[in-house]
Amino acid sequence: MNIKITGTGSYIPNEIQKNEDFNNHQFFNENGSKIEYSNDVIINKFKKITGIEERRYASAQQNTSDLAFLSAQKAIDNANIDPETLDYIIVAHNFGDVDMNTSQADTVPSLAARVKHKLKIENPYCVAYDLLFGCPGWIEGVIHAQSFIKSNMAKRCLVIGAETLSRVVDKHDRDSMIYSDGAGASIIETTKDTGGIISTISASYTLDESNFLFFGKTYNKASNDEKKYIKMHGRKIYEFALNYVPKAMKACLDRTRFDISDVKKILIHQANEKMDEAIVNRFYGLYNEEVPEGIMPMSIQKLGNSSVATIPTLYDLILKQKIDNHQIHKGDILLFASVGAGMNINAFLYQF
CATH class of the missing domain: 3.40.47.10 (Thiolase/Chalcone synthase)
Structure with a gap:
């Protein structure tokens, strides 16, 4: 089973x-x-x-x-x-x-x-x-x-x-x-059915990174608004993601019998197009490989960053043929990966 x-x-x-x-x-x-x-x-x-x-x-x-x-x-x-x-x-x-x-x-x-x-x-x-x-x-x-x-x-x-x-x-x-x-x-x-979840990995970095995303007051100091809002140290998150997410993705893949050439799609958290491209480039660089064309479908252009909803929404849209030029076929190997507040990172390898 x-x-x-x-x-x-x-x-x-x-x-x-x-x-x-x-x-x-x-x-x-x-x-x-x-x-x-x-x-x-x-x-x-x-x-x-x-x-x-x-x-x-x-x-x-x-x-x-x-x-x-x-x-x-x-x-x-x-x-x-x-x-x-x-x-x-x-x-x-x-x-x-x-x-x-x-x-x-x-x-x-x-x-x-x-x-x-x-x-x-x-x-x-x-x-x-x-x-x-x-x-x-x-x-x-x-x-x-x-x-x-x-x-x-x-x-x-x-x-x-x-x-x-x-x-x-x-x-x-x-x-x-x-x-x-x-x-x-x-x-x-x-x-x-054949396939399914092949391997998983999770990590939490909290010594220096726990407050990269946090709740804080408005930047408008003249306002009397006492509410708190989501805030982030964008540059720190970008550097953290580039340093650690590709390594986690590699560790997840290396736990299996599959090679990086077997991966057909990477479904990564839709947070920032440039950051996601850099993560995937660095991931393939760890194997001294070039990034294949069409490996990373994106929905961020029209849907923005909906946090926990980005990856399951993206996956559903691909399966429903609502992401142009992207399909998933029986037997395809998919790598799901995400990074966010905590700072937390995780990934799983999946055969469709």
Whole structure:
């Protein structure tokens, strides 16, 4: 028996926020000084670095658990299973449900419990819990599910990555343009089909790196706003990711009998186009190999960085043939990898 992803689903909110929609924002540096460049220059530079042209925001009536439920229902339908047969529902997120115009996280009850309620699952032995692991949360949830199944604690799990980052961004911070909302879900279960999860790896770097992503006050010092928003030390994260993510990807692959030439697609957290390209280039450099054309599908241009939702959403879109010039075929070897707050890194090798 193998452990495979047998169903996928994603929910992409309808509200489109284009780069030019940030033209009326007033951006400040971390020290409170006004950024000297015009917004046109700031936005153009942002586009060149991140690749982001637009992003999606949830409607005022939607919350993170709503997006999670909508993606979960699609995954359940795609797998053609009875939700009552689920042993675990694992919801990866970072900020809980955050109502519009607030930045306070609501995590009681857990988002997983809310999803289970919305799915109308009666089975009390379907265990629902939340997972906070930064942007790599969905991959970590898949690793949890695999562990439950391998230890005979479960046969079928639902793993969701969902976030509404638009609710926790400082509109005076240019980094706010990176973030978006969305949800992706997957059914993980035992199957007689070939392939499945081959190897996994996870790591947490916390001595010097734990506060590279953090909650902080607005950069507009003249404001009376006492709320806290998501903040990051972008240069430190970039350097950290380039140093450690390729090594983790290599360690994950080297645990197997497969060669780097066997990898057909790399599905990496969609955080920053230039950073992702640099990570993949350095990964192949560790094997003294050139990066194959079309190895790294991207969704960040139109969807932005939706944290834990980026990879499961990307995977679902590829399978549904909604990413141009990218397909996954039976037997293909895929490498999933992510990095995020913690700082956490993880990866898994998968045969479709």
